[in-house]
Amino acid sequence: MQMNIKVPDEFEAQVHNDMLQIAVEAFKQAGKREELPNYMSKKQATSYAGVSFNTLQKMIAQGLRVSIVGGVQRISKQAIDDFYKENEI
Incomplete structure (x- = not known):
């Protein structure tokens, strides 16, 4: 109809x-x-993930992978995408 x-x-x-x-x-x-x-600073990662810095820190505590090379921390887009996928309900 x-x-x-x-x-x-x-x-x-x-x-x-x-x-x-x-x-x-x-x-x-x-x-x-x-x-x-592809490998972002924490500030860039907050923008990519659409979260605040504090929330990003909580995500890291919950298992978001961080790469450390020469004392510099970087988070990949793939790590954020995987983290979100792993935490879907």
């Missing part, structure tokens, strides 16, 4: 603009994530 609903042109235009704005913002965020290096 198909239903046709007529809405005012102004409403339709507003919904269109809102959806376009949401899509543009989503693409911007995705682009920023892709600009990050």
Whole structure:
């Protein structure tokens, strides 16, 4: 069964603009994530993971893998992706 609903042109235009704005913002965020290096500083990792620094520290305590080379800590995108996948419920 198909239903046709007529809405005012102004409403339709507003919904269109809102959806376009949401899509543009989503693409911007995705682009920023892709600009990050494969091995990130903790600050970069918080941006990639979408969490605060304190939450990142908790994730590390819960098993998020950190690479340490020459005393420098780096977290890979893959480690974050794996951590999220391992903790899905």
